[in-house]
Structures are given as C-alpha cells and as structure tokens.
Amino acid sequence: MNERILIVEDEIKLAHLLKDYFTLEKFASYCIHDGAEVVDWVKENQPSVILLDIMLPNKDGMQLCQELRQFTNVPILMVTAKVEEIDRLLGLELGADDYICKPFSPKEVVARVKAVLRRINGNYQVNSSFALDQNRLKISFSGQSLELTAVEFYLLKTMFKESGRIFTREQLMQHMYEDNRIVSDRTIDSHIKKLRKKLATLCPEREIIHSVYGVGYRLDVDT
Template sequence: MVNDSPILIVEDEPKLAALMRDYLVAADYAVQCLDNGLQVVPAVRAHEPRLILLDLMLPGRDGLQVCQELRSFSAVPIIMITARVEEVDRLLGLDLGADDYICKPFSPREVVARVKAILRRSPQLVANQPARLLIDEDRYQASLDGIALDLTPLELRLLSTLAQSPGRVFSRDQLLDRIYSDHRVVTDRTVDSHIRNLRRKLEQACPAENPIESLYGVGYRFQLADV
C-alpha cells in the first residue's frame, strides 16, 4: 500500500531522477520530484514528505544549504546524494543533519535499500492525527499529552482508525473491518468492549476529557480539544 506522504527526490539530472523514481514506485512508495534547490523548503513546509533524497549540487541553492534550513524546522529523514567523494564533504552533510549519504554513481537498488533502512529506524506517525496525540504503528506505541498509553495492538489500531479522521462517525461494522484484518466473525459488543478499555486508558492521560463519543445506534467518533 503506497504511503500518502511521498519520498521527495531533489535531483537536477532528469534521467537519474526518473530512474530513482521508477525504482521507488516499484517498491510501493509515492514519489515527488524537484530539480531546483529553491523549491525544496517551500515544498516541505506545504506538505512534509516521508523522506528526502537530496542532491548536493543543485541549481538555485545547494543541498548543504537546503539541509541546514530544513533542520531548523523539520526532522524529516534526509539522504544526501553527492558526486563528491571526499570525506570532508560527506561529514559536513552529516554534521548539518543528513541521516545518510550515497555517492554517485550508485545502483538504484541501493537507493531503495537505504530508504527502507532509514524508514525502519524512523517513527511512522499516523497521518492527520491530532497534535496532542502521537501514534507510532511500527513500534506499537502511543502517547497523549506526553503520557505513554499502555495499549494492546488491537486497541492501538482502533485508536489509530478513529484519530486519523477526527469528528468522523464510524459504525461498529466499519471499526470491526479495520481492527480485524482477517475479517473474523465477532459481535458488535466486541467493539464496545474495546472502546471501554480504550476510554479507560485515555482517561488516565486526560481525566477531564472523553475524546471518544458514542452516538446511539450509529457508532463512535473521536475528537480532542485544542489546548
């Protein structure tokens, strides 16, 4: 399943950018391409990508300057792509906040492997979740207002489903389909039981709120107050 947040390729050699794009798309990643250093910061501010493949030598603004500014406001993983093989250039990129580097020429398979390795180490946060709530599905961890939530994997999937669409009403059947990937046969009361347990754990982190609302005969919706 393609992740909604793209891998951003910043490379001014069209053939090389297209080659990396094709391999990443084949590996099931969404991809966006830019060819000028001046385009990068506005693009990241508008929609933060999942990871950036950043060429060092770019028109408009070089990759080191771009990396330095990105690190002033974003922790997005950055892999520097460079034709410079000198150790000092590689170290400078890492000192400015790059997570890894690849030297040209390289195999596109290596690029895909490096991307996968970086993303395995990086928290994959649930898209659109409220700022107060952090959910890392890869590590089965969640926290609310900085307080860790001791959730079972099923409770985490349930919370993730609700939190990705704040204010949306989910029927019990919809929730069952999302939290049980094997589509086993269970009753509506199963969802109610999981909701009760989840509410109890959320209450420990925010005792003054009840972010999961029941709508009689319809289902449940999730909404956190902005504080």
C-alpha cells in the same frame, strides 16, 4: 505504503529513473530539479524521506539541509559525487541522516530508504523517566519533549535499550548502518556531539551520554 519520497536531483533522467523504481515499490515519489523550490514544497507536503543532491541550481544541498533542519526532522539522505571525508562530516553536522555516493544502483537507493524507514517506524517506548516516541522521532523527559533527526534517534535508541552498556564506535556504526559500510569514527563522534547538545537543553542538570576514554560511549538514564 503511505510514505512520500521527495527526490531533489537536477539530472532529470536520473531523477525520473529513481522515481520509477520507487513507484515499483509502491512509494509515492516526487521530483524537484531546482534547489530554490525545495523548502516551500516540503513545508506544504511533509515527505517521509528526502533524497537531496548536493550540486543543485540556485541553492545547493548543503544549504538546503541546514534550512530544512530549522523546521523538520524528516530523514535526509544526501546524494553526492563528492566522497571526501570533510564533505561527509559537513553534511552530518548540518543534520543529514545518511549519504549515498554516485555512481549508485537505483535498487541500492531504494534499499537505503527502506532501511531508514524501518529504523524510524515503531511504537512508543518508555524507560525510567524518559520516553522515546519512535513514530514522531521525539524524546521526552518530565513533560518536556525534543525532536531528533532519524540518525540521532536511532543512535539514542540503540544505547537506550541497554542503558549502562559501553558501546564502541564500531558497535554503534554496525547498529546504525546495515550495509556494513566503512565510515570514520569521527562520524559517530559528530552525531554524539549534536545529541549531547540537544539532550542538554532537555535536562541540563544531567549528563546522559558519557565518554569512556579509549573505548566509546555509555548512556545512563537511571541516575
């Protein structure tokens, strides 16, 4: 594998344990224990996935997630002991792609990272006047392109493959999260809200994602 995993964790023993597990799976993994060092490292090294703890010295994970999203769409998995819904939603609003809650099994973490990479690796897809570039997490329309986060891209791809179909929130969650975890409907709404805002910059004259009252969402790229 060529994927590079950045582990941002101030519990040094835990970080090195995760590193060992990723090494066994043939990933190249790197550890950072201080939040202040993360942004410069990411700019210079371009990891494939970032495991980002929330509680860090000098700069916390929430702030880092927001800063990273200013220049990269690399998948970010927030690692946290905080399980309150508001923390989850805040992380998603800032651009996180997934959550891993402590305590966890290192094997679970590796599996979740593999799941993210499976979702984003693939070929160039075209439908109507839109094109999805899965290798670069981009969508293009009439010569304009737009970068998405991994979870935004996978959500769009799921709806894109069946344009016109109405998806319930539960169906979208089942497609997005392979481990059948229980998440709030508001999590999907949060992603849809951000996705709509981004799509509006690409084609402001069209509404691509429609809300179907009492049911869910429908994507329409053919009108």
